[in-house]
Amino acid sequence: MLIAFKGHLLMNKVQPKTGELIQMLSPSLVNGENRLSEFEIHYIQRNAKHLPDLNQSLSIQGLLKIVCGEVDEGCDLCERAIALGPNEAASLINYTLALRSIGYHKKNYDAYRRATRSVEPAILRDVTNAAVFWVDLEILDEVIPVIEAMDLPFDDDIEHAAKLRGFLHELGGEGRDLQRIAKIMMGIADNGRILLDVSKLDFLEDDTLALMIKIAPEDASLLSDMNNQLVDALLSEELEMSKFIGLFVAGD
DSSP: OOEEOOOOOOOTTOOHHHHHHHHHHHHHHHHTSOOOOHHHHHHHHHHHHTOSOHHHHHHHHHHHHHHTTOHHHHHHHHHHHHHHOTTOHHHHHHHHHHHHTTTOHHHHHHHHHTTTTOOOHHHHHHHHHHHHHTTOHHHHHHHHHHHHHTTOOOOHHHHHHHHHHHHHHHHGGGHHHHHHHHHHHHHHHHHTTOOEEEEEEEEOTTSOEEEEEEESSOOHHHHHHHHHHHHHHHHHTTOTTSSEEEEEEOOO
């Protein structure tokens, strides 16, 4: 069960100048590091403030702040933009990409949680993919019926999400352990600002169901440390006897 979050910036329904600014920001946002020159920073800053659409103006200013390392201020601006236009896909999806690319997994997922009642298909698809990544049955139960009611096409990702939802319901109360494990893993990755690639559910040789999350950097020492933290947390939460297990695995 794989859901990959590959970097892409959304530019639907934007003014031409906004599109130019997003294109300039794109390499920095996708790669999680500032690749802008001083001239480009000032150019984006100046033009973003004068965009006629306040939603787009706040969003671009916030994304620039995040790229420049002023994450809290950038998040405030982006969230103001989202509040102004909760069904504007570009504001939410570009913001969550920016957060994911710098390892802010809790803020990223909180933004998705607040978007579960959106009626914008692109947002609903991204929320669904995030819920699959973190095996979040509560959110899947919110968004899958909406997608079905809107009669949106069931692509591979949505089909997979619907199957995962059914599988988690089959697990019944025991499935809550799996979701607790996912939250613990989110916290570990968030605390270390570790970039994540994909997650999957798979059975180990002893038939234990494992939530495996692939980390982006290839670092054996980091991987060992994260799994040690995970074991300690599972013991602390009295999950050592669970039928499920979590495991961080190396990226490609």
